[in-house]
Amino acid sequence: MAARFPRRCTALLALIVAAVAMILAVPGSPAFADPDDEGGSKKLRTALETAAKGYDQAKTKLASSKKRQKQLAATLKKTEADASVMTKQVNELANRSYQMGRISTVTLLLNSSSPDGFMARVQSVDMLAQIDSAMLADYREEVETSKRAKVALDAEIKEQKKQVTLMSRKKREAELALAEVGGGSAGGFVDVNSPAAKAAPRNSDGSWPKESCTVNDPTSTGCITPRMLHAYDESRDDGFKRYTVCYSSRASGEHPKGRACDFSSNSSTFKNAAATGGDKAFGDRLAAYFVKNASELGVMYVIWYRQIWMPSTGWRAYSASGGPAAVHTNHVHLSML
CATH class of the missing domain: 1.10.287 (Helix Hairpins)
Structure with a gap:
């Protein structure tokens, strides 16, 4: 009996490991809760941030x-x-x-x-x-x-x-x-019936206050900026309440700075598949909502379904390579100034 017990334990452990592996392999499980990156390269994201901030400052x-x-x-x-x-x-x-x-x-x-x-x-x-x-x-x-x-x-x-x-x-x-990621003109997502969000606070000269990751992120254990929280709260007040993750620890991008949120098109998680049907329609409406209220909220750019919107360019194709998370077909990405 003493010799059989270790073998039984080994067999049981193997079954547990196999079961966990099967769970992790199921699309829509928590394994896909956080998109692994924002799509594109670090160089591209830096270039977009620099261009967007420069454009906003000049516009102001x-x-x-x-x-x-x-x-x-x-x-x-x-x-x-x-x-x-x-x-x-x-x-x-x-x-x-x-x-x-x-x-x-x-x-x-x-x-x-x-x-x-x-x-x-x-x-x-x-x-x-x-x-x-x-x-x-x-x-x-x-x-x-x-x-x-x-x-x-x-x-x-x-x-x-x-x-x-x-x-x-x-x-x-x-x-x-x-242009490096196929950024030609695109149809984009527009909804004239999108709700109007309340404006975030600006400086007396119309510029945006400098903010850092100082408030608790309601979607994680991390932090986000006050302006990011305002945009998140406004979207939920206007009916966009599906699964969302804002702060996450990454090597680059806006998420670790508390200036970005990923809004899943699915109600409970990030599916490892492109949104279709009602989920796609939800993402379309949400992307259009952030675009319509970009000036009020302080939006830097919106990415959804292989397209990116910036105040300076409008909707452009955004053909980053990778799975649904990288090409943003399962969530709307929002980056803030």
């Missing part, structure tokens, strides 16, 4: 410049109108001084019949001098304000041209990077 600066231009244009219009009115008054003052001359102190003394009359004349002349002086000062200030506004407007126009050029360059960089 362009918007700020246009806002300042509008304010300056209003200031210029007002100061020019005020200066025009005051120009007429200043001309009248100059003509009066030329034709009649200024009332001198001697004239006042000669024409004053009493000390009280004399003081009244002095006060009158002093008041006229103050009015004339204030009028001329206001006039000069309006003219100088107009000049400054014109110079500032010219500077804003130059700034806008600079940012438009930079946006075009960053768009080109993204397109060149995507």
Whole structure:
């Protein structure tokens, strides 16, 4: 009996190992819970991140410049109108001084019949001098304000041209990077009926605050950025509640930085197969939702079903090689700025 027991244990252990192997081999099991990578190479992801952030920064600066231009244009219009009115008054003052001359102190003394009359004349002349002086000062200030506004407007126009050029360059960089993975034009995923998400907080100049992995990830034991959490919460509030994993420890990409989530098209796990039917329709709607609300949420890019969307390029083909996880046919990948 003593000799048989080890053999029985060995046989039992072999059965357990075989059973575990069978479980791990079943598509849709927890073995496929986390996509093994974000698709594409580290070089590609770095290029896309650089291009996307550069484009967003230029776009934000362009918007700020246009806002300042509008304010300056209003200031210029007002100061020019005020200066025009005051120009007429200043001309009248100059003509009066030329034709009649200024009332001198001697004239006042000669024409004053009493000390009280004399003081009244002095006060009158002093008041006229103050009015004339204030009028001329206001006039000069309006003219100088107009000049400054014109110079500032010219500077804003130059700034806008600079940012438009930079946006075009960053768009080109993204397109060149995507060309390596077949990034031609694609039909994309659009849904005009997508819900509107609440906007995430921005800085006073319209830029996105710098964030790090500081809040608990509700989908794992890791962390994510506040902006990533906001996008996740908004999507769930709008009905997209299927299986999701955000933070994961990887060698590269946005997930270990807490700036990405993988939203499964399946309700309970990541299937090791391309989504079809209702799962595919769910992924289509979710991808369209993030695209529609990209500006409000701070989306860097969305990947779904061999296509990638970026603010600078729109939908492009994204033919990374590998299984459903790598080509994103079983989950929607969301990366945040």
